Amino acid sequence: MTRLRRLALTVLAGLMPAIAHAGCAEISHQGQDYVACRYDPASADLRLFHRGAHGQVLGSFGQVNHQLAAEGKKLAFAMNAGMYHPDRSVVGLYIENRQQARAPVTRAGPGNFGLLPNGVLCLTDDAAQVIETRTYAAAPPDCRYATQSGPMLVIDGALHPRFLPDSDSRHIRNGVGVKKDGTVVFAISQRPVTFHEFGRLFRDRLNTPNALFLDGRISRLYAPELGRNDLGLPLGPIVGVAVPR
DSSP: OOHHHHHHHHHHHHHHHHHHHSEEEEEEETTEEEEEEEEOTTTSEEEEEOBOTTSOBOOSHHHHHHHHHTTTEEEEEEEEOSOBOTTOOBSSOEEETTEEEEOOOOSOOSTTTTSSSOEEEEEOSSOEEEEEHHHHHHSOOOOSEEEEESOEEEETTEEOTTOOTTOOOOBOEEEEEEOTTSOEEEEEESSOBOHHHHHHIIIIISOOSEEEEEEESSOOEEEGGGTEEOOOSOOSOEEEEEEEO
16 A cells, blocks of 8 residues: 555544534434434534525525525525424524524413423534523523524433423424534434433433424424435424535
8 A cells, every 4th residue: 555545544534533423314212213413513504594685484495595505505404493483483582693583582481482491502603502591691692693492401411300201292303402512413303202202312312411492393304415305384493504505
């Protein structure tokens, strides 16, 4: 083997862990199947999308791709990113390109969103955080993008106190967590799961000290590397990673 070939293989081997760490993969945990998508927010072009240039709600992965085409980019990954009203306006805090469209909601309320503690996904220029909403409201970080949803799945390493191990409420669910090394991890269940099962995925398999439920039943994934482009009714906010076309 030539010295140049040995050098090339050494460089490639050094890059492989980083490459393998990014993107989407099918995983299993405690008898349930999921897709997990991992990204380094310091290097991935991770964004939130809600409305287009003329104020219209984008509502689908296809419309986000159409908007990105003007930048010479496309989606490498996307999923729905929080709850919304029937007119697809956001529920709770929403920030896009540092423009706040809605203030955080800190009070308890009906439905999953109001099951406190709920939380915020905050994307800065080079990092991601999942923050309990009242902690966020007391000292808001400089989020370039942010979306509020609820409930929290994992809070400082503990499951949400209202989750029941024997619950019979099962739905396709999706959520997000951030690992101690800063990696942001999105996950969606392949089949209906309980909150307790979904929270355990983030706490015990994905090892995210804080994780946030994004939604259930309408949960959808765009992951072309897995052949996924889930269809359905129009969405509200969408989170995605943009890459060159």
